[in-house]
Structures are given as structure tokens and as C-alpha cells.
Amino acid sequence: MKRPKLITILGPTAVGKTSFAVSLAKRLDCSILSNDARQFYKEMCIGTAVPTEAEKEGVKHAFIQHKSIHEPYSVGDFEKDAIAFLEKEFKEHKTAILVGGSNLYTNAVVEGLDYFPDVPSAIKEMWQHHFNEKGLGFLQQELQRLDPDYFSVVDTQNHVRLLRALNICSASKKPYSSFLGQTKKERSFDVISVEITMPREQLYARINKRVDAMVENGLIDEVKTLLAYKHLNALQTVGYRELFPYLEGKLSLEEGIETIKTNTRRFAKRQLTWLRNHPCMHHISYDTKVNDALLAKLEIEIVR
Numbered sequence: 001m002k003r004p005k006l007i008t009i010l011g012p013t014a015v016g017k018t019s020f021a022v023s024l025a026k027r028l029d030c031s032i033l034s035n036d037a038r039q040f041y042k043e044m045c046i047g048t049a050v051p052t053e054a055e056k057e058g059v060k061h062a063f064i065q066h067k068s069i070h071e072p073y074s075v076g077d078f079e080k081d082a083i084a085f086l087e088k089e090f091k092e093h094k095t096a097i098l099v100g101g102s103n104l105y106t107n108a109v110v111e112g113l114d115y116f117p118d119v120p121s122a123i124k125e126m127w128q129h130h131f132n133e134k135g136l137g138f139l140q141q142e143l144q145r146l147d148p149d150y151f152s153v154v155d156t157q158n159h160v161r162l163l164r165a166l167n168i169c170s171a172s173k174k175p176y177s178s179f180l181g182q183t184k185k186e187r188s189f190d191v192i193s194v195e196i197t198m199p200r201e202q203l204y205a206r207i208n209k210r211v212d213a214m215v216e217n218g219l220i221d222e223v224k225t226l227l228a229y230k231h232l233n234a235l236q237t238v239g240y241r242e243l244f245p246y247l248e249g250k251l252s253l254e255e256g257i258e259t260i261k262t263n264t265r266r267f268a269k270r271q272l273t274w275l276r277n278h279p280c281m282h283h284i285s286y287d288t289k290v291n292d293a294l295l296a297k298l299e300i301e302i303v304r
Contacts, residue, residue, distance in 0.1 A: 004090040004189045007300065008106055009099040010275060011196035012268035014207045016286045018051050020196055021099040022059050023290040028300065030093045031060040033082055035109065036100035038237050040078075041069045043226060046219045047239035049210070069226070069234040079108035083187075090189060094301060103274050112185030119167040127166050131159055142166060147175035153274045157263055158236050192298055193280040200272075204265050211261050214239065223247065238263045 009021045025032050034040075038048040042065045050064060062085055067073045082098075086109075089096050098109060107113075131139055139162040144151040146169045154161050165176035172179075198206070223243040226235055230244045239260055246256035282298055295301075 002094075004086075004093070005095045005300065006086065006110070006187075006189045006191050007095060007097045007298075008110065008191060008193045008280075009097060009196065010103070010106065010193065010280055011101070011286075012198075012203060012271040012275075013101050013264060014049075014210050014268070015196045015198050015203060017099050017101070017196050018049075018055065020284070020286075020288075020290070021097050022051075022055065022057050025059045025097050026057060027290050027295070028095050028097075030095045030097060031062060031089055032097045032099055033085060033109075034061060034063045034100050035078070035082075035098055035102050035105035036064075037075075037078075037102040037105055038239075039064050039100070040067045040073060041065065041234050042067065043069050043229075044222070044234070044240070046214050046217055046222045048237075049214070069229060069232050075105055075108050076113055078105055079113055082109045086189065101271055103271065103278070107181075107278075110187070110191050111181070114179050114182050116168055116179050117172050119171040123170045124163075124167055127163050127170070131163060136162075139163065139166060143169075143176075147177050149175065150177040150180075153270050153277070155238075155267060155270065157238070157241065157266075160233050160236055192282070192300065194282045194284055194298065195275055195280040196286050197283050198286040203268060207264050207268060208261050211239075211257065211264060215257060219243070220253070238267055 007024065009017045009024075011017050021032050036048070038044065039050050040063060041048075044050075045065070051061065063078070063082065086096055098106060100106070127139070130142075136157070136159055139159060140151075140156050143154070143156075143162055143165055147165060150165055154165065156162070168174075168176045168179065219239070220243065223240055224247060226240065227244060227247050229235060230241070235241065242259040242263060243256045245251045246253050284294070288294060
């Protein structure tokens with residue numbers, strides 16, 4: 001009996017993963033699971049590029065705006081929920097599609113989470129103190145020194161992730177990256193991995209254009225409603241954290257918007273670095289159409 005297949009659609013932000021996944025899902029009559037950690041939260045819509053109902057084209061999407069920013073939701077929680085969803089989904093369908101730019105969450109579903117040693121509270125308090133006293137730049141400097149490999153792919157503007165990695169480095173006396181990709185869990189499905197590609201110059205231009213569209217569509221007002229909660233982990237993300245200083249009178253709107261564009265381009269670059277170290281089975285240009293020839297190339301059973 002053939003095992004069901006999970007198709008993972010990967011690629012940098014703004015490359016067109018969602019539209020490709022929707023076209024593929026319609027062709028295969030299957031559901032889409034979002035692994036975009038930014039899109040989990042009900043209160044965050046414009047800045048996370050949550051697909052509209054029109055963009056979904058009637059395709060079932062799971063794990064989009066299903067949590068509140070006030071609810072803790074870890075990658076471990078997502079792994080458990082996603083596997084439970086797939087077990088149910090595969091009883092009725094041969095395939096499912098996992099799409100999004102949160103590569104850690106993709107790994108959690110495909111391979112399972114890595115084991116990390118416990119961190120003594122004294123170490124956590126030490127690094128938190130360093131952050132409080134010396135700021136984000138100090139954390140970046142220390143992580144680059146202790147684990148340059150992880151530094152090259154982590155969101156260096158996210159102090160929560162930097163603290164996590166530095167805690168592990170200090171507790172284990174080993175690079176955080178040395179604990180990644182240790183042991184794969186057995187899954188009941190096979191995986192077909194697809195990376196959507198686009199020339200970098202064109203990708204960066206698309207990113208800039210998308211940020212401008214977000215602002216035109218009401219991003220500033222959305223961020224205003226979240227200002228009181230800027231300390232929450234969910235809001236330590238591109239598109240929100242850059243505008244909090246503007247709303248507090250610390251920089252101009254133009255500076256905030258340009259910083260969003262810069263940080264989004266940097267985020268895309270880190271995603272591409274991660275993909276180079278975790279190569280996909282198939283590379284598909286952003287303008288590729290979903291047809292029988294493509295499905296045959298991807299070794300996906302064609303649904304009539």
C-alpha cells in the first residue's frame with residue numbers, strides 16, 4: 001500500500017509560495033497546512049500577509065489565525081497539532097501540502113524536534129541581564145562568536161531566539177547548531193520537498209512593493225492596536241517591531257517603513273542560506289504553472 005505524501009513548499013518570503021500551493025492543492029484536491037509562525041495569530045493579519053479568502057480560492061487552510069498572541073504556542077505544540085491533523089487528513093486524501101517560510105516548523109513536522117540540554121536558571125538570568133543592560137547588539141555579537149553557523153540563519157533581530165541559542169551554548173559548551181538535525185523521527189508519510197525560486201534582485205523588488213502595499217492596506221493602524229503588547233514573543237517579528245518606535249515618536253514613518261523593507265530582505269537572505277544547507281528535492285521557478293508535466297516531474301500522482 002502506498003504511503004501518503006506530504007508536499008512541502010519552501011522558499012523565501014514574497015516568492016509566491018502561497019499562490020503555487022493553492023494551484024497545486026486545487027489540482028490534487030487536498031488541504032494546505034501553513035507553517036508560517038507569524039500567521040498563527042488572530043490579531044496579526046496585514047503585516048503577516050495572511051492570504052485572503054479570494055487568494056485561498058476555496059482551498060482548506062489549517063493553522064492560520066487559530067491562536068491569540070496572548071496564548072503560548074511553541075514549535076513543539078505545532079508539531080503535535082500538525083501531525084494529528086495529518087493523521088486525520090490522510091484517512092481521506094492521498095496528499096497534503098505544507099507551506100510557509102518558518103523552516104524550523106517545517107523540520108518539526110518532517111523530521112521531529114531536536115533534543116536540547118536543560119539550561120540552569122542562573123545562565124538564563126545572566127543572558128537576560130546582558131540583554132537588559134547591553135541590548136540586542138551584544139547578543140548578536142556573542143552569538144556570532146559562539147555559533148557563526150546558526151548566526152548566519154537565525155533572525156538576528158529576534159532577541160528571544162538569540163537568548164535561546166546563547167543559553168544552550170553556555171549550558172552545553174557547544175554551538176547551538178550542533179544540536180540541530182540530530183535524529184529523524186519515523187513518520188507515516190513520505191515527503192516531497194519543493195523550493196520556489198526567483199532571481200534575488202526581482203525578489204527584493206517584490207519585497208519592497210509588498211511592504212508598500214501593506215502600508216497602503218492599513219498596516220499602521222493594525223500595529224497601533226498591538227502597541228500595548230509589543231513585549232509579547234509573537235510581536236518580535238518583522239513588520240511590527242519596526243513600527244513600534246515610530247508610534248512612540250522615536251523615528252519617522254519613512255524610517256520605519258524602510259527598516260521593514262531592509263529587515264524583510266535580510267530575513268529572505270537567511271531563508272535562502274538555510275535552504276542551501278537543507279536542499280530540496282525539486283527547484284521550481286516562481287512562474288511555473290501547475291500542470292500534468294510538472295506533477296510528473298515532482299513524482300506526484302495525478303488526480304483526475
